[in-house]
Amino acid sequence: MKSAAFDLYQPADVPGALQLLANPDQSVKVLGGGQSLGPMLNLRLAQPEVLVNVARLPEMLTAKMEGDSLIMGAGVTHARIEDGLVPDVTRGLMPFVASSIAYRAIRNRGTIGGSLAHADPAADWVNTMMLLGAVMQITSVKSAGDGALVQREVPAHVFMQGPFTTVLADHEILTAIRIPALSASARWGYYKFCRKTGEFAEAIGGVLSDPERGIHRLLIGATDGVPLVIHEAQALMKPGDSAAITRVLQDAGMAQDPYAFKMHHTAVCRAIAMRHQQA
Numbered sequence: 001m002k003s004a005a006f007d008l009y010q011p012a013d014v015p016g017a018l019q020l021l022a023n024p025d026q027s028v029k030v031l032g033g034g035q036s037l038g039p040m041l042n043l044r045l046a047q048p049e050v051l052v053n054v055a056r057l058p059e060m061l062t063a064k065m066e067g068d069s070l071i072m073g074a075g076v077t078h079a080r081i082e083d084g085l086v087p088d089v090t091r092g093l094m095p096f097v098a099s100s101i102a103y104r105a106i107r108n109r110g111t112i113g114g115s116l117a118h119a120d121p122a123a124d125w126v127n128t129m130m131l132l133g134a135v136m137q138i139t140s141v142k143s144a145g146d147g148a149l150v151q152r153e154v155p156a157h158v159f160m161q162g163p164f165t166t167v168l169a170d171h172e173i174l175t176a177i178r179i180p181a182l183s184a185s186a187r188w189g190y191y192k193f194c195r196k197t198g199e200f201a202e203a204i205g206g207v208l209s210d211p212e213r214g215i216h217r218l219l220i221g222a223t224d225g226v227p228l229v230i231h232e233a234q235a236l237m238k239p240g241d242s243a244a245i246t247r248v249l250q251d252a253g254m255a256q257d258p259y260a261f262k263m264h265h266t267a268v269c270r271a272i273a274m275r276h277q278q279a
């Protein structure tokens, strides 16, 4: 199937893109790398009258330090993160994760912002940003004709409200992600199960310990909804303590389906083992 007809706009900057989105008379959608939206258009699951391409807006392609955080433009592609073409403040976690997203052709075009805005529970950035405690920077204009920009910041765990659902309104753009820099002593583990290389995960396990910043997080991802993040998870991070992870999954109501339980249990245990290999 082919997409319904639409007009494609390539604005020069974020204010130009926002002016197009603020038009209430048209159904408008933001276009990132098109790697999720393209198939949705072709299947006619989305039929916007206008697409506004934000993937090449200069403001959204930068990655710069601000205090102890990296402000990563939402238009940065998975491939640029994989290739180390943007600074890494996560001690290798983000390049590692990027390298396992889909295939290189998809990584060349898919953007971190598009992935987060799409909010697939199995998407790697959705899970990684929650593990890292990242914050979404969202920009809009006050009203059409009024050029004043409005910015708000939303933590990753609030940004995603459910499968394929975020707090983003139609007139807003996810412009950047604030990623806190990990300390030198921070350690992480990230493990995902896919049936075949390049496919979405069936289960994701993640752990992050950054004692200098008081962070000990455990993540269970690629679930039916928003990824589960457990804070103060020091006691759960002992390698080989699989009973503790069983209890976590039972408490979260994730033990009913034996297949899903086993996948998530193993993914988390392997992430813990990976974190300890770094010690």
Ligand SMILES: Cc1cc2nc3c(=O)[nH]c(=O)nc-3n(C[C@H](O)[C@H](O)[C@H](O)COP(=O)(O)OP(=O)(O)OC[C@H]3O[C@@H](n4cnc5c(N)ncnc54)[C@H](O)[C@@H]3O)c2cc1C
Pocket (backbone or CB within 6 Å): 029, 030, 031, 032, 033, 034, 035, 036, 037, 038, 054, 074, 075, 100, 101, 102, 103, 106, 109, 110, 111, 112, 113, 114, 115, 117, 118, 122, 123, 124, 125, 168, 172, 173, 174, 175, 198, 199, 200, 201
């Ligand atoms: C075969 C295949 C395998 C894949 N495997 C994986 C995988 O293993 N792991 C993984 O994480 N992902 C995977 N993906 C998804 C891929 O990472 C996409 O790149 C990503 O989900 C969407 O990013 P995009 O930039 O292409 O966004 P688009 O497809 O352009 O947009 C997706 C949605 O986000 C909105 N949007 C885009 N950018 C913004 C923005 N800046 N602000 C507001 N809204 C925005 C669009 O309107 C649309 O609703 C796979 C995709 C395919 C086709």
